[in-house]
Amino acid sequence: MYRILQLLTPEEVEECRKIAAAAPFVHGRITNPHNTAKDNEQLHEQQAYQKSSQLLMQAFGRSPEFAEFAFPTLIAPPLITRYKPGMKYGAHADAAFIQLPGQTIRSDLSCTIFLNEPESYEGGALHIRLGDGEMRFKLKPGEAVVYPSDTFHEVEPVTKGERLVAITFIQSQVPDPFRRNLLFDLNEVAALEGLKMDPQNFSRLQLVQQNLLRYWAEKP
Template sequence: MFRMIEDVLPPEAVAELVQIAATSKFVDGRVSNPHSRVKNNTQLHEQGAAERVGQVVARALLGNREFFDIAFPKAIAPPILARYEPQMNYGLHPDAAMMQTPTGALRSDLSCTVFLNDPASYDGGALRVQLGSGEMRFKGRPGSAVVYPSMTLHEVEPVTRGQRLVAITFIQSRIADPVKRDLLYELNEVAALEGNNMLPENFSRLQAVQFNLMRRWTDHP
């Protein structure tokens, strides 16, 4: 499942995060991945500011219905504010399968990038996801987010002008299997779009399928 979600963050939240970035200390991005040979960016490294970024982004994501319906989130890693200046990039890589967070280990099923500045203000810097011999590229408007499978090979292409500012996080889904997760999302969408057009008894049967698949496929609460 690849999904661009618009307006995850309202303008005032975007402005707050941009202001935090402008007034806070950033360090080499490899502080969170010291063995990486392809990571070339900077990230926020002030505890109070980082905690505020995490609160704003996590609350917005978990309060967004489209994100919730896509991800079936069980846990979300503390979001990180990352910055790319000219000549910076993040080479082709998969995201780690298991991550340590303040609340324990998290399995990364989905990755999420929240865009914070105007894509016209910088050149390059697209999130490129490799799909076999094909690819997808994303550069979103401020406040938008892209959700994609953590198991994919992906990269941030070199920035050649301006500054790319994003928040990134990782999600453990209640449905680990990506095929099952996508099937249930589609089933839920059809039920939401067409349920009012169905006979009540047929809609009840459809709901039984939805709920029983959730019981079979989700992790324990």
């Protein structure tokens, strides 16, 4: 299951673009030399990375939709990434573990946050294989798609303009996608219908939610 989130305000999108415009980038394969599928550029300046990742982390932190869907325990600091004409990211599944200074994150979910107008570049859609089908995403600035890390996905070649995004990986409290998706459905029903329900039934629904979480979530 995937989810599209409205994550950033227009001001935050602007701030990310400004940071990207002023900072140096390196080829993505520098951090991942054996990944031949990867052909993009990533932000390469400590201060710019810190500033942009902090802003993006805050945006995840205030999104109830994200929390209800992902049950995040760890989020890799999002990295601004760009694709110039000819660049792409071939079909791949993400590495199971992402090594960061001081911690390792298991990638249960991956996320792309779109930062520039879809009309400003050609190509560059993100394709995600979900079951036997494929979904194609080219979202508006500030929107993000969160999807399972264990499924093939690719970025089609950019043929014109520039694709600017931020990418991150999320470790979930509920690693099993079947269970996580059930909990998400319960969260949605509680959020959408809770106030309309008989309060006693709402309490029972909350009891089921909390007890399943208690039973299924990884212990901290």
